[in-house]
Amino acid sequence: MNDIAQETVEQISEADFERFRSLFYRKTGIFFEPSKRYFVDKRLYERMKETGHANFRSYFTFMRFQASGEEFQSLVNAMTVNETYFFREHYQFEAMVSCLMDELSDIRPPGKDLRIWSVPSSTGEEPYSIAIYLLEYWRGLAERDVEIVSSDIDSRVLEQAKKGLYSKRSIQNIPAPVVNKYFKKTGNDYQLCDDIRESVSFCLINILAAKESRSLSRFDLIFCRNLLIYFDDQSRQRAAQVLYDALNPGGFIFLGHSESMSRICSLFKVRKVGDVIVYQKPLTGGSR
Template sequence: MADINISDDNFRKFREFFYRKTGIQFEESKRYFVDKRLLERIEKTGSETFRHYFTMLRFDATGVELQALVNLMTINETYFFREDYQFDCLVNSILPEIVADKIDDTPIRIWILPSSSGEEAYSIAMCLLERWPGISQWDVELISSDIDTKILAQARAALYTPRSVQHVPRAYLQKYFQPVGLNYQLGDDLRDAVEFTHVNLMDATDVMPYRNFDVIFCRNLLIYFDDLSRKQAAETFFDALLPGGFICLGHSESMSRISPLYKARQFPEAIVNQKVLEQK
């Protein structure tokens, strides 16, 4: 590891830069985490000082170094069927309401972000196949996005540890996975059901193509944002959703404290947020 001291002033400069690029705000309590990964990239790029590295980072037109740093700084910890009461809500309450109001036969579109290593998107795919009778009548598009290119590659590879699959129902595990040594390989049919894409939620150019979604799952991402970034994300989701579309957040997140663009809906399984049709 490079023998370079990252001063308090340098930490603040980097924190502000990273926030502007990603919307992610690092608190002082994350100082050791951030410093360690910064030093790793300083050493990897052969930079002699933080100033040299930071200058290179800011003026790298290719964005390659920023992406490498993003891949290091983002946290990807998840497992299959996490907070699965929302998946029950999706198949039992949300989707029946959506199809009842549909006036055409366009596919139902679901956007999942951050994708992390794919467990959430693949869990939704299994729930649709196993728990939603409407899957035989409706086409569904599942798109899962992340800012971390390395984790997206892992999601597409779909090879999982025993810990990741510990909450997968045994029947699903036998049906959709194959043992590979001590790990589990997801089958091609389910892997092909999800499209994984690279998206920076704070980049207007990145998110522009993402439109006409019926449902968005964005769980445990906004906790890493500050109020301004959360508001920007809420507006991005509003533009991405169809009228009356739904967004599912993590259990500790609340859209009511972020934006008036949504109303809370109480379903038997969960409280979710719905795009407000008209602003008063």
């Protein structure tokens, strides 16, 4: 690490901010409003100091043309927000086990695995919540195997997710008997058991990068909660097409409570399961 004092780092100009914002948007689909300027500048200064660059232009050239892409990934990690906890918006998990999994099982060929994609994974609370809910509350699991894949654009949180070590706050919404069944107290934290950790496959994916997103397909259920809120309209439309293409016919998508696919894309059928809104890919052309 190159230690450069804060006062020696040249201020980032408005033109430099626009240049960075444009590049970051093209590569990730994430658009920073002017109101986020302080947040962006703070993290850029941190990366400039860490890499030994006293001015933005030097850092930007280094980051943009580095062959390994390692610094851009570090910048993505710094710029993304990962705030989550187990059993968040639990009513969606309840809709999954009370209705959707049975419906999907009925339309898929016998013996075929059901596949679930959780994006973004953040530090793993969501995909692990899916696994726990299926084990605890879906009787069909005795007859149908389920594959869970979880992805994120942030390599740092993926490594945290794989470790499966969580604070008391992260697990506060899980019933005590379920905590005792799947977690072991380790100091002030809670270690998730190996069986649950091994039930989820994690991968580094930018869903707006065509080459990367094409590797994820044939899913029956997708949890894509609180990702689209970071995109502008154009990026949301691109993401919606990626999600649509990744689904098997008849498959479903859950979005965050403040998100609506209907305002983004007309390809999906809107379904209501109890009080929960889900979006379904029409069951045309048969199941794959």
